Amino acid sequence: MRLALYEPDIPQNTGTIIRLSACMNLGLDIIEPCGFPFSIKALRRSAMDYADIADVTTHESWGAFRQKVEENQTRLVLLTTKTTNSYLDFNFRKSDTLLFGRESAGVPDDVADFAHEKLTIPMAEGTRSLNIAVSAAMVVGEAIRQTRYSNS
Secondary structure (H helix, E strand, O other), X not given: OEEEEEOOOOHHHHHHHHHHHHHOOOEEEEEOOOOOOOOOHHHHHHHXXXXXXXXXXXXXXXXXXXXXXXXXXXXXXXXXXXXXOEHHHOOOOXXXXXXXXXXXXXXXXXXXXXXXXXXEOOOOOOOOOOOHHHHHHHHHHHHHHHHOOOOO
């Protein structure tokens, strides 16, 4: 399983997700351009020493990342507030890539349209969204719970 961040805006969130991916032994794809100068060195404070052990791949653009998804025939699962499909009702696979959009704007329509599945985290009425690192941790926890003994 992999995580993917679409043009992340906030370096501290990206660093936290690098730590999450390292601790859970998940690969992480970062789709540029980022809203900050991206480098593992620059993220050391938030990623701590996990940056050195994390499996991070950067992609120069959405097009480059999309090509990799197509080549690998990966199921791309977008987490978004623009659906009613709960992540709690979804059957995750070990081969999934979980895509998270920009903190400020999510993903454009063409990215959302390319995703194989779109999921949301159900929240209390009147609330908009959770921090992206919190969202990633919640969804990763459920995905790992579901797939820990499966071969798919």
